[in-house]
Amino acid sequence: MYQLRSVIKQYRKGRETVHALAGVDLTIADGDRLVIQGPTGGGKSTLLQMLGGLDRPTSGSVELDGIDLARLSEARLTKVRSQSIGFVFQSFNLIPTLSAQENVETALVPLGVKASERRERAAEALKSVGLGERLGHLPSEMSGGQQQRVAIARALVKQPKVLLADEPTGNLDESMRDEIMDVLESMWKEHGLTFIMVTHDSSIAKKAPRLATIRKGALTVTEKAA
Amino acid sequence: MVHSYRNVMFFTYLRRELRRRRKAALVVASGLALGIALVIVVSSVSAGMEQAQGKVLQSLYGLGTDMTVTKAAEPPEEGDAEGGRPRFQFDAKDGGSGEEQSTDRVMVQGFQTLSSSTVTKVGEQQGVAGAVGGLSLNVVKVNGQFTQGEIPPGQGGPGGSQGRVQGGGADFEVNSYTVYGTDVTNLAIGPLTSSTIGKGRTFRSSETDAKVAVVDESYAKEKDLALGDTVTISGTKFEIVGIATPDSGDAAANLYIPLEQAQTLSGSKDKVTTVYVQVTDSQRIDAVKSTIQQNISGTTVTTSADLADTVSGSLSTASSLAANVGKWLSIAVLVAAFLVAGLLTMSAVSRRVREFGTLKALGWKSGRVTRQVVGEAVVNGLAGGVLGIALGLAGAYAVTAVSPTLQAQIGATGGTAGPGGMGGPVRQSASQAIEVALTAPISLTTIGTAVGLAVAGGLIAGAFGGWRASRLRPADALRRVE
Incomplete structure (x- = not known):
């Protein structure tokens, strides 16, 4: 479970101080699905970085299962990321020289999983996103939708507690978008993950049971009745 | 054991990256190769100079x-009119003209x-x-x-005081x-x-x-x-x-x-x-x-x-060229090659910010990312080393094949050349030169040095790139995606 208390994030951009997050309080229960929406520069990606332990707040606390990520050492934070948090990025962020299977394996490397098991689990993960026939393909040999599926497989292969997705359909056309959203939704349901997604897409946001809107660093959460 | 599982990925990733960035790797390796080749040629030519000097010295004594x-x-002592110089005495014999x-x-x-x-x-x-x-x-x-001079007939009176001697x-x-x-x-x-x-x-x-x-x-x-x-x-x-x-x-x-x-x-x-x-x-x-x-x-x-200090001439000039200009040129080229390799590696890391940021986001430790960068740079360095050794061997072989002739002039003898002048029957005049053919022998030490330089070049380049990679924060990498 996430518990964010009075999270402030400021950074310097030239001579100006940017208030990316202005005192955010947020609770996300285990297995929850939260969509974060807002205008560009509103602070949604910054909030996702705080949740993923990729950045630290200027003040406040970001607790995951009672551990304040803001106060963890770099080494422990790295360990938390490697074990508990899966990321899906807008630009897929696959290693261009590695095959689909090897890309998925990169998520298991920090966990010390042995090579044969790594290959096996990566192949399984790719099969689960419908890419069982594409294990040896390089990212450049796949469509955008397929690349994003590889990225989803990479995020889920380590069986994380949390899946963070930053504009996962931002670089895809409409048909691909629906396809990826279906995959993400089924994975969320299947794995019982806490699923947090940043999106610009209103059609996706509308379907979310819980919507967080962030404007100028301030967060408002809207709950939809079940 | 866990370590070896990770090594599989290390080598796979390394191999793929080097293949993908062949051109950049070739530029880095070529720079290092040039420096290493120069070191080999200069070292072997210097060794050749030493051998040539040895031959010259050997010919002396x-x-x-x-x-x-x-x-x-x-x-010579003061007042010694001869001053140690040879003195020749010939008799002016009467009627001895022509003898x-x-x-x-x-x-x-x-x-x-x-x-x-x-x-x-x-x-x-x-x-x-x-x-x-x-x-x-x-x-x-x-x-x-x-030949005795003569007074032509008819000149001078009986006293002979007016006569003029001609010839002789x-x-x-x-x-x-x-x-x-x-x-x-x-x-x-x-x-x-x-x-x-x-x-x-x-x-x-x-x-x-x-x-x-x-x-x-x-x-x-x-x-x-x-x-x-x-x-x-x-x-x-x-x-x-x-x-x-x-x-x-x-x-x-x-x-x-x-x-x-x-x-x-x-x-x-x-x-x-x-x-x-x-x-x-x-x-x-x-x-x-x-x-x-x-x-x-x-x-x-x-x-x-x-005695070697008294050797001059083109051998001496070439020897000091190899020792000074050659040495400094090699050092300059090596330093430049190391710097270029370092900067290129650093720039390659900058172009891969997203890639390394992603790996860090996935839980890769900074050390692992840095090792990956250093590994790539060391392989580049070794490739440069192999290329450099090949070039250097070819250069040294060319010098030996051409065998340029060098002249060695020995400082004048007689106690004036160097410390006490070299004893023995050495050349009497500086104009007498000894000619020796220059070769460029290559020793195992030279090859060892070249390999060492290649690894050092790779490590230096890797240190630049690794330093850059270690300073990357995963959030910095992802921010570029926005």
């Missing part, structure tokens, strides 16, 4: 001689003489394996004739050559060892006072001398028993005769000009030099290293 002991010539007159002077060349007992004394010093004395002589022969004069030829008095009982050390007896034979150990001579090949050609002929030195006839060909450069002397004969001719009984010394351990040359200097006062001990 032969194989096996580690040092010489001499006594430097003293300046050829000849005289030759045999002089000890260059040094004050040492007593023969010094040879024994030097031989007894600690660390000395053998000592042989030699006497270096210079013979100046003047021959020619006077002198026509003299001056010949100078060097003679070396050899200790025939020990021919293993000394100047004659730098020559091979091409025709005839060398001295026999029984010929201590025999009237036999070995002639330098060039001198024999110049004077049209052959085996069995005789040469006359200051009235003494010597039978030519051998013709000596110098192994490299010029010969040590024009004529070699037994030491006792040389001593008799020059009136230097029991005297030598030079003691040739062979030491038991070549690593202890300096120590033996000090011992001799300490125990036998008034002598100058010259080692081959001292």
Whole structure:
């Protein structure tokens, strides 16, 4: 479970101080699905970085299962990321020289999983996103939708507690978008993950049971009745 | 065990990245290769220079001689009208016009003489394996004739005071050559060892006072001398028993005769000009030099290293070029190559910010990402090393194939060249040069150095890139995605 208390994030951009997050309080229960929406520069990606332990707040606390990520050492934070948090990025962020299977394996490397098991689990993960026939393909040999599926497989292969997705359909056309959203939704349901997604897409946001809107660093959460 | 599982990914990733970035890798490797090739060529040419200098030194006083002991010539005493110079006297004979007159002077060349007992004394010093004395002589022969002047008939009265002498004069030829008095009982050390007896034979150990001579090949050609002929030195006839060909450069002397004969001719009984010394351990040359200097006062001990300082000419120029310009050029190119490799690696890391950021987001430790970058740079360095060694070997082979000829001029003798001047019958004039062919031998040490440089180059480049990679934050990488 996430518990964010009075999270402030400021950074310097030239001579100006940017208030990316202005005192955010947020609770996300285990297995929850939260969509974060807002205008560009509103602070949604910054909030996702705080949740993923990729950045630290200027003040406040970001607790995951009672551990304040803001106060963890770099080494422990790295360990938390490697074990508990899966990321899906807008630009897929696959290693261009590695095959689909090897890309998925990169998520298991920090966990010390042995090579044969790594290959096996990566192949399984790719099969689960419908890419069982594409294990040896390089990212450049796949469509955008397929690349994003590889990225989803990479995020889920380590069986994380949390899946963070930053504009996962931002670089895809409409048909691909629906396809990826279906995959993400089924994975969320299947794995019982806490699923947090940043999106610009209103059609996706509308379907979310819980919507967080962030404007100028301030967060408002809207709950939809079940 | 966990480590080896990770290594599989390390090598897979490394191999793929190097294949993908072939061009960038080639640029980095080429820069390093150039620097390494230069180091190999400069090192091998320097080694060739040393060999060439060794040949020059060897031609001066032969194989096996580690040092010489001499006594430097003293300046002529004040009031000495001759000033040590040869003096020739010819009679102005009545009616002797047109009669050829000849005289030759045999002089000890260059040094004050040492007593023969010094040879024994030097031989007894600690660390000395053998000592042989030699006497270096210079013979100046003047021959020619006077023509008397005449007063043409009809000029001058009976008193003859008004007459004018016409014609008359002198026509003299001056010949100078060097003679070396050899200790025939020990021919293993000394100047004659730098020559091979091409025709005839060398001295026999029984010929201590025999009237036999070995002639330098060039001198024999110049004077049209052959085996069995005789040469006359200051009235003494010597039978030519051998013709000596110098192994490299010029010969040590024009004529070699037994030491006792040389001593008799020059009136230097029991005297030598030079003691040739062979030491038991070549690593202890300096120590033996000090011992001799300490125990036998008034002598100058010259080692081959001292003599090397007196070598000039294109060999010396090339040698200092290799030692200075070559060395600094290699260092400059290497430093530039290392810097370029480092900057290119750093720039490659900057282009891969997202990639490394993603890996960090996935939980890869900074150290692992850095190792990946360093690994790629080291492989690039090794590729540069292989390329550089190939280029360097080709360069060194080309130098050896062309074998440019270098001239070595030896500082003038007579106590003026270097510390005490090198003893023995060395060249009399700086214009006499020794020619040696330059080669570029490659040693295993040079190859080892090249490999070391390649690894160092890779590590330096990796350090630049690794430093850049280690400073990346995963959030910095992802921010670029926005």
